Amino acid sequence: MAEYNRVSECVGLITLRNPPVNALSVSQGIVHTMQRALSDPNVKSVVICGQNGIFCGGADIKEFGSNMTGPTLIQMIHAIESANKPVVAAIEGSALGGGLELALGCHYRIAHSKSRLGLPEVSLGLLPAAGGSQRLPRLIGVPAALNLITTGRHVTAAEALQLGIVDQVTDHNTVDAAVKFALSVAGRSLDPRRISTHPCPQQPDLDALFEEVMQKVRQSARGAIAPIACVQAVRAAATLPYAQGIERERELMATLFTSGQARALQYCFFAERAVGRWRMPSGARWDTSKPRPVQKAAVIGLGTMGRGITVALAQTGLSVIAVETQEKQLMEAKQAISGMLERGAKRRGVAPALDRVIYSQNIQAVADVDLVIEAVFEDIALKTKVFQQLSAACKPGTLLCTNTSALDVDQLASETPNPELVVGMHFFAPAHVMKLLEVVYGPRSSPQAVATAMQLGKKMGKASVAVGNCRGFVGNRMLKPYIEEAFFLLEEGATPELVDQALEEFGFPMGVFRMSDLSGLDVGWRVRKGDGLVEPGTASGRSARIRQGRRYSPLGDLLCEEGRFGQKTGRGWYQYDKPGSRVARSDPWLHSFLGAYRAQHGLVARRIDHQEVLERCLYALINEGFHILDDGIAAGPEDIDVIYVSGYGWPRHCGGPMFYANMVGLAKVLERLEHYQQLHPEVPHLQPSSLLRRLVASGSPPIHKWEEAIKKLHSQL
């Protein structure tokens, strides 16, 4: 897995070979090739590079389940650092995790200008435990090392040079530059180049710095343990001799390595890649469906969503026709989009893509685009009309996408002469920022249409997940029982504060009620009205809380009737200093309103604890996830988990709802659902899904075996 050659007569060239990213495997022959280079009297210096334009993507994450690779890596890196001939890392593509740690063990580092470097172990629930947490602070100082190690962010070669991580950046052939460099440093003293022998650069008031960073990390970690261990490891580098620091690094790593959080985060890493290998129930798949090229796109409707989508498309490098029929709104949108493009470009240090967007009031302007994303108001009649106009205006073969969060994609498709060209692209607001994209296919969507939308989503940097068409698709469909349970808990005695606190401690950035205040209570109210669920008035008693044959809580409707729409009106489940303000404060009015409501409906408040909040909200959501898998709306649990982690704030270190269910134990989830269902028989979403029952009956297979088990269970039906 490592190849050895002699080049320029006296340079030993070690090439890492382990496609696709030259991950460091325990069996790797680096030590062996290094020994060859060191024992060859003709070799004066050594260069380490990676094949296929990538230095090294780090330790092999796939091996983590079976082997602890840490000590082997540490020994290997130590052997490199203590070599008596200069070793130069030639960094192309990526040097990440163990890859960068390996480079830090080298005496010099030469990087290509397009390469990226980082210690992303924290995002896998780990820390840089091949000496990285001890060498990086010694090389670049404690504050910069803390930033890189606790965030896991990748830096460009230019930033790496500025920080002092690399010695030289080249625009040319990196291996050639490294060989030249290696020849120039042959024979020089290596002592000053052995990072582990340096003390950390002096830092005034170290205690205060660590306290401040720890506080910040605890706040943003939302319960994740790895960022905290990362701070502790860097503290060891700053305060202990190297040998003791390494020992501390090892101890901290040992606690992380086998943790559930590390397993969850590593699962997320692979799940995010797995969703790109989409497949449809028809048998169509990612590897047999060729996407169409998309160079020019159009966005119809320039409200909040349309503006964000336009920005995201332009930033991806596409030409965009942005259509809004009302002149005033078009002008406002143009100003807003230009502003977003300018701010985004400033952040990324590039020129704004203003001239990629052409604005028009006329839908005919879409005549020569390859793909249209319709983002008009959520009204089926309006969307149908727009789709009919688009079908007439576009050139043959143009893909028609609808950005809807709730409407029926199949119905829209059936209104066009070419339903195979129609898919849903469910973006999340703000669309140029949020990572998630649900690509919704109907029974008539062609595999090529799905492939094209998925490829465009990937280009836009979105976590794109292909899902079947149903009410709410995957994300919102699962959110419904979660929100309903939160409402029921209020009726039974909880407060918004209690429910939100439990969910935020679990790791959501916001609980149900703070989230509802942010997005606006009127949104759900409109949907419930559309569903015929809202009955104005003050009916009381149990029957007033049963609608369409199931338990219903009118609490949200009652707040809307009071004009309490959330942050935008300054009142909702909480109160705010003024409309638009973001700081939620407990509202005594709301508490007495809840008291009066319970009295009116004959409900007696009881004490509700965090565990019940979590079980009822989360297990109801997970249960819906099992229904979705059973219905074939999502191809596998990874699809659901990626949707929840990238779009709904599910804490990544808990892996997503389905992974979480697997961790908790399917039998336990089933038992708790049965328990709550018995207490609340009028709540259908607490009725355990038959798939969950069948999985438990078949011995609760681990999550990576669910798909196989589901197929088997379906074939037995």
Ligand SMILES: CCC/C=C/C(=O)SCCNC(=O)CCNC(=O)[C@H](O)C(C)(C)COP(=O)([O-])OP(=O)([O-])OC[C@H]1O[C@@H](n2cnc3c(N)ncnc32)[C@H](O)[C@@H]1OP(=O)([O-])[O-]
């Ligand atoms: C113990 C001591 C301490 C050390 C700890 C570590 O080093 S922890 C590690 C710290 N390192 C990291 O966290 C870096 C993680 N990796 C990355 O960030 C990116 O993969 C990349 C930037 C290297 C390349 O991006 P890109 O968009 O060009 O490509 P892509 O992302 O699509 O990946 C292509 C394929 O390679 C696979 N694969 C990738 N890396 C690993 C790996 N380390 N292992 C195994 N497999 C890996 C990936 O699954 C995918 O497989 P698939 O789906 O085709 O079967």
